[in-house]
Amino acid sequence: MKGKGRFWAVLFTISSLVLWTGIGLCGAPGFDDKEIRIAAWGPQTGPAAPWGSVARAPAVLAAMINEQGGIHGRKLKHFVRDDQYNPAQTKVVVKELVEKEGIFSFVCGTGSAGGLAVKDYLAQNKVIWVGPATSVKEYVFPVQPYLFSVYPLYEDEGSILTKYVIEKLGIKEIGVVYQNDPYGKNGLDGVRQRLDHLKMKAVAEIPVEATEKDLSSHVLKLKSAGAKAVLMWVHPTTGVVLVKTAATIGYKPQWVASNTLSDFELMNKISGGLWEGIITGAFMLPPDSDDPRVVKYREAAKKYAPEERFGVFFMAGIMFTEPLVEALKRVGKNLSTEAVLKALNSMKNFQGVGPKLTWSPDQHQGSDSIQIWKCGPGGKTILLQDWTVNELAHWKKK
Amino acid sequence: MDMKRDYYEDVQLFESNVVLFWTVVLLVFLFTLPLYVPSYRFSLFNLVLVHVILAVGLNILVGNTGQISLGHAGFFAIGAYGTTLLMTKLGLPFVLALPLAAFISSAFGFILGLPALRLEGPYLSIATLGFGLTVTHIIGHWDFFGGRTGLQVPPLDLGGGFILKTDVQKYYLILIITIFLVLSARNLLKTRVGRAFVAIRDSDIAAEVIGVNLLIYKTLSFAVSAFYAGIAGGLFGFVLGFFNPEPFNLILSIVFLVMIVVGGLGAIAGSIMGATLITILQYSLLKNIKEVPYVGPFMVDISSRWFTVIGLENLNSIVLGLIMIAIVIFEPLGIYGIWLRIKKYWRTWPF
Numbered sequence: 035m036k037g038k039g040r041f042w043a044v045l046f047t048i049s050s051l052v053l054w055t056g057i058g059l060c061g062a063p064g065f066d067d068k069e070i071r072i073a074a075w076g077p078q079t080g081p082a083a084p085w086g087s088v089a090r091a092p093a094v095l096a097a098m099i100n101e102q103g104g105i106h107g108r109k110l111k112h113f114v115r116d117d118q119y120n121p122a123q124t125k126v127v128v129k130e131l132v133e134k135e136g137i138f139s140f141v142c143g144t145g146s147a148g149g150l151a152v153k154d155y156l157a158q159n160k161v162i163w164v165g166p167a168t169s170v171k172e173y174v175f176p177v178q179p180y181l182f183s184v185y186p187l188y189e190d191e192g193s194i195l196t197k198y199v200i201e202k203l204g205i206k207e208i209g210v211v212y213q214n215d216p217y218g219k220n221g222l223d224g225v226r227q228r229l230d231h232l233k234m235k236a237v238a239e240i241p242v243e244a245t246e247k248d249l250s251s252h253v254l255k256l257k258s259a260g261a262k263a264v265l266m267w268v269h270p271t272t273g274v275v276l277v278k279t280a281a282t283i284g285y286k287p288q289w290v291a292s293n294t295l296s297d298f299e300l301m302n303k304i305s306g307g308l309w310e311g312i313i314t315g316a317f318m319l320p321p322d323s324d325d326p327r328v329v330k331y332r333e334a335a336k337k338y339a340p341e342e343r344f345g346v347f348f349m350a351g352i353m354f355t356e357p358l359v360e361a362l363k364r365v366g367k368n369l370s371t372e373a374v375l376k377a378l379n380s381m382k383n384f385q386g387v388g389p390k391l392t393w394s395p396d397q398h399q400g401s402d403s404i405q406i407w408k409c410g411p412g413g414k415t416i417l418l419q420d421w422t423v424n425e426l427a428h429w430k431k432k
Numbered sequence: 433m434d435m436k437r438d439y440y441e442d443v444q445l446f447e448s449n450v451v452l453f454w455t456v457v458l459l460v461f462l463f464t465l466p467l468y469v470p471s472y473r474f475s476l477f478n479l480v481l482v483h484v485i486l487a488v489g490l491n492i493l494v495g496n497t498g499q500i501s502l503g504h505a506g507f508f509a510i511g512a513y514g515t516t517l518l519m520t521k522l523g524l525p526f527v528l529a530l531p532l533a534a535f536i537s538s539a540f541g542f543i544l545g546l547p548a549l550r551l552e553g554p555y556l557s558i559a560t561l562g563f564g565l566t567v568t569h570i571i572g573h574w575d576f577f578g579g580r581t582g583l584q585v586p587p588l589d590l591g592g593g594f595i596l597k598t599d600v601q602k603y604y605l606i607l608i609i610t611i612f613l614v615l616s617a618r619n620l621l622k623t624r625v626g627r628a629f630v631a632i633r634d635s636d637i638a639a640e641v642i643g644v645n646l647l648i649y650k651t652l653s654f655a656v657s658a659f660y661a662g663i664a665g666g667l668f669g670f671v672l673g674f675f676n677p678e679p680f681n682l683i684l685s686i687v688f689l690v691m692i693v694v695g696g697l698g699a700i701a702g703s704i705m706g707a708t709l710i711t712i713l714q715y716s717l718l719k720n721i722k723e724v725p726y727v728g729p730f731m732v733d734i735s736s737r738w739f740t741v742i743g744l745e746n747l748n749s750i751v752l753g754l755i756m757i758a759i760v761i762f763e764p765l766g767i768y769g770i771w772l773r774i775k776k777y778w779r780t781w782p783f
Contacts, residue, residue, distance in 0.1 A: 078745035115719060116745040120679050121582075121672055126476050126715050129599075133472030147582050151674040214573070215580030243572075244580075 064138025064161065065369055069109045070362065072096070073137045074351070075124050076144035076167070078116035084300075087342065088142045088167045089114050091351025094331070095359065097338040105362045108369070113137070117148055124148030125155070132159050138371070141355045142167040146216070149173065156180060160371050164361075164378070165354025171220065174399040175429065182378050182393055184317075184354050186401045188217060188267060188292060190424035191315040192224020194404055195290055198313075198419060199263045200232065205288060209238040209261025211252065211276060213268045218242075221267030221292055227426055237261050244269045253279045256287070263288040270295055274305045281308055293317050293404065297346040302413035309409045313418065316405040318388045320415035321349045327387050349387065356386035357400070389421060402427050443622045445615075462607060466600045474599035478671040480711045481606045482664045487691045487703035488617050489660020494689070495698030496621060497653040498633030499548050500557045503564030504688045507658040509680035510537040510567060511665025513577055519586045526589055534662030541658025545651030564685050572677040582676030585669045596670075606667050613660060618700055620656070629653055633698075687714070694759050696768025705767040713752050 064071050076089030096110035104110065113135060115127035124145065131137050132155075139162035143149050146168055153173065156163050157180045165184040166173055174183045199205050210225050212218030222239060229236060238259040240252050253276065256264055264287045266273055273295045280286065293315040295301055302309040319328050321344050331352050335344045342348055361377040362369070381400075384391045389401035406419040436442045446452040465477070486508060493499050514533025518524045524532065540563075547559045571577040588596040588605075596602050620626050628649045631639035640646050669675055687710065695706020721728055735747055763769045 079749055116748070121675055122479060122668075122679055123715060125672060126479065127719060129472040129475050130716070130719075133470060147674065147676040147678060150582065150584070151672050154673070 064136050064371070065108065067108070069111045070105065070138050070369070071111045071113065071136055072139050072141055072355070072358070073113035073115065073131050073135070074140060074142040074144075075115045075117045075127055075148065076142065077119040078114070080118040080120075082119035082145070085144050085167075085347060086116070087345070087348040088144055088351040088354070090339070090342065091335075091348045092141050092355040094335050094338045094342075095352045095355050098331075098334045099359065105359065106367045106369075110359075117145070119145050119148070121145070121147040121151040125151050128152045128155065132156070132161055137161055139164055139358055139374070141165055141358055142351050144168065146170045153178060153181060162358070162371065162374060162378070164358040167350065167354060169217075169220070171216070177396055177398050179375070182357065182398050182400060184357060184388055184391060184400050186293075186315075186317055186389060186404050187224075187399065187427075187429075188220035189224040189227065190402055190427050191292060191404050192221045192226075192265070192267070193228040193424045193426050194224075194422050195265060195313075195315055195406065196225045196228035198406055198422075199265070199288070199290055200228075200234075202419075203263065203288060205263040206234065207237050207260050207262040208234075209240070209256045209259060209264045209287070210236050211240045211242060211256070211264060211266040211268055211272075213272065214241040214243055217292075217294075218267040221265070224424075225265055227428070231426055242268060242272055244272065246272065247275060249275050250279050250283075252276070253283065253285060256280075257283070257285045261287055263290055265290045266295070267292045268295075270297075270301065270304075274301065274308075277305055277308045277312070288313065290314070296407060298407075298409040298415055299343070299345055299413040302409060309413070310411060312409045314407050314409070316346075316407045317401070318346075318350060318353045319405070320407065320417060321346055322415055323417075325387070331387065353386060353388040356388065357381060357384055357391055360384055360386075397429075399429060402430065445618070459611075463604075466603070471598070471600055474603045475671060476712065476715055478599060478603055478606055479668075479715065480708050481603070481610045482668045482671060483688075483691060483707040483711045484704050485610050485613050485667070486661050486664035486688060487695065487707035488614055488700055489657045489664070490688055491692045491695075491698065491700065491703040492617060492621070492629065492660070493653050493657035494692060495696075495702075496626065496633060497629040497650065498636075499650065499653060500553070500689075501544075501560040501654075501657070502557045502682070502685045502689070503544065503560035503562070503567075504657075504661050505680040505682065505684040506564035506567035507537045507541060507661035508665040508668065508684070508688075509571060509677065510540060510658075511662030512669040512675060512680075513571060513583065513665075514662065515666030516583050516585050516669050517577070520583075525591055527591060530663060530666045533666050534659045537662025537665070538655040538659035541654040541656075541661075542651050544658070545654030548650050548654060549646060561682065561685075564680075564682060568677040568680050571680075578676065580676060580678075582674055583669075585673050585675070588670050599671075602670060606671075609663065609667065613663065614700060614704070617660075621700070625649070625652065630698075690756060692766075694756055694766050696766030699766075699768040701771065702766050702768030705771070709767065710756075713755060717748055717752060719748070 072092065074089035074092060076086045077083050078086040093112040096112045099105060100109045113131055115131060117123040117127055141164050143163060144167045149166055149170060150172060157178060162180050164182045169185040169187050173181055199208060210222055212222045225236060238256055238261055240255060242252060273291055277289055289312045291312060291314045296314040296316050298309060319325050321328065331349060332344050335342060361374050364377045365373045378393055379395045381391055381393045389403045391400035393400050403421045403423045405417065405421055408416040408418050410416045490504055493501055511533050514536050515529045518529035518532055519526060544560060544563050548556055551559055572580050588602065590596065596605060628644045631644050632649055636646060691706040691710045692703050694710060696702025721731055759766060
């Protein structure tokens with residue numbers, strides 16, 4: 035057994051030699067005279083892959099800008115990395131991008147767990163992150179100096195949708211189905227906020243798990259509670275199953291859903307046409323709209339990414355990137371992270387294809403408004419109500 | 433050359449000075465790794481080490497005792513949540529919380545070992561599968577466990593305010609724990625316990641006849657394996673900094689099995705090689721190929737012509753799958769088998 039003592043002695047010596055040599059981390063610079071590097075992570079493979087189109091879309095915007103000569107002479111270069119919706123992978127790919135390629139700013143970024151796993155790392159390395167492709171309260175409260183959120187809060191959405199249902203549709207019996215996670219609960223909070231304000235109560239509040247597939251008991255509960263409008267903050271699959279189950283028992287409330295279910299073309303297809311007539315919130319102009327801003331992007335997508343379907347989530351990727359491009363334009367030739375931060379922090383009522391954005395040094399939740407859409411025949415979008423602000427929004431009262 | 437002349441030759445740590453020499457070289461290399469490799473690589477290396485710990489533990493159960501587990505993601509989750517919650521809710525220091533969480537995990541391993549006394553093969557795999565799914569479901573349901581949102585991991589305080597912040601510092605901690613656990617596994621397998629495990633694998637009836645207590649050794653094997661998974665899980669939390677129940681899914685349990693099958697069943701070196709290879713392939717293979725000149729655009733062209741819009745990422749999965757299939761078909765003993773053949777070849781070289 036003499037080898038053992040020698041072994042531990044060697045191990046101890048080596049470890050004491052090198053153990054505490056601290057090596058500082060530092061990211062490579064995110065831009066040079068020729069290009070500015072931006073990046074997005076998102077699931078490209080695996081079960082969450084349908085949401086991955088958000089991360090790919092900024093490449094179209096970058097191509098558009100580069101064709102016109104870039105931003106003050108610098109081209110935009112967009113990197114996409116697949117994290118399979120797994121925070122462990124997000125961390126690995128983000129670190130590699132920041133320290134090897136050098137990233138000036140991240141855009142989009144899908145998945146709340148992955149985002150929460152890397153947000154502090156990005157801040158430590160002074161990498162800006164504009165327009166996370168999801169609404170997470172921890173991203174904006176308390177304010178994160180390097181993180182600028184575009185996405186409206188589900189809470190505000192819930193409040194605005196409830197107001198619409200009560201005042202415009204005149205329905206008082208409201209049921210809520212919410213996914214048992216922060217997304218669903220924030221939506222529920224919004225509904226409650228509005229109902230409390232009007233001194234009303236929901237007739238049913240039903241939590242579901244994202245993995246639940248048999249929802250007949252939930253539907254029966256909604257029916258027996260007499261809900262005439264059902265608001266849902268659920269996974270797209272859950273939404274389709276709910277609507278289908280209700281249809282089979284002849285229960286036809288007005289379905290109202292969160293903006294995450296607003297990809298009408300897709301939803302109408304997977305629900306077999308049942309999505310028609312459903313009302314949802316929306317965080318940008320409809321992708322099939324004739325608005326010149328949307329037409330411009332639709333044409334560009336046809337040119338630079340002909341294989342992509344120009345749906346809600348693809349266009350959202352462009353929408354999340356717009357404010358960064360605007361800030362880069364405002365900064366001018368002398369680019370630096372500090373200058374762009376300053377430009378973003380002074381952004382006021384900026385509007386591209388998304389909601390009006392206002393950021394200040396102590397408020398990085400950019401938007402408080404949504405549009406309200408209705409799914410028309412064949413998945414066409416019908417605009418019911420233009421940008422609407424939640425006047426009850428708690429976070430704006432200071 | 434591999435002839436053993438007495439018992440102590442079988443149990444000694446190093447078979448010869450040559451082995452000792454190369455082990456020292458390897459260790460020096462591992463401990464000085466930050467000098468040669470840029471620091472962003474270390475979050476990947478940390479994951480590799482965490483998976484090595486888990487694979488070594490799983491191999492004790494699957495490779496050496498011949499039981500199967502499709503629920504190791506569950507033990508992994510118990511380790512991660514246990515360590516984090518013990519530190520945040522009870523205020524325990526890291527050095528206590530990590531082993532304690534691992535013991536909780538190993539208690540669950542013991543309980544799961546009980547059905548293993550009656551169940552075999554596919555039936556046992558279903559039982560363990562159920563366990564793995566249950567754990568993440570319960571965790572996702574209770575707000576105490578952070579629900580579906582997940583948990584923020586506290587700073588890694590080794591005691592006395594010495595906080596490990598960078599990946600490189602965490603790498604050293606995880607490396608030392610890994611070395612310790614790998615050595616423990618090696619020693620364990622060379623004792624009476626290890627031989628009992630192997631006897632159960634080869635034939636549990638015969639093992640019982642010669643006096644191996646199946647109740648003790650089967651549950652012990654599960655408990656040891658779960659302990660390793662618990663330690664790995666606890667460290668995994670610190671590698672991530674934030675986690676939710678999502679990653680601890682069935683696929684993860686299967687990936688763990690793939691690691692040891694590709695690496696080599698019943699061999700510690702096999703678990704290490706398998707875990708390293710699969711982790712690196714899964715996390716970093718072809719991820720950056722798009723930006724490589726000539727090859728990148730070419731691959732993008734191929735994938736946009738023949739695959740879906742997702743493009744290159746599909747290719748990664750296909751290549752990863754092919755590598756796994758190729759290894760299992762051409763070398764049933766896994767990478768360890770390839771290693772053995774290389775060794776054998778050089779032993780007689782140049783004759």
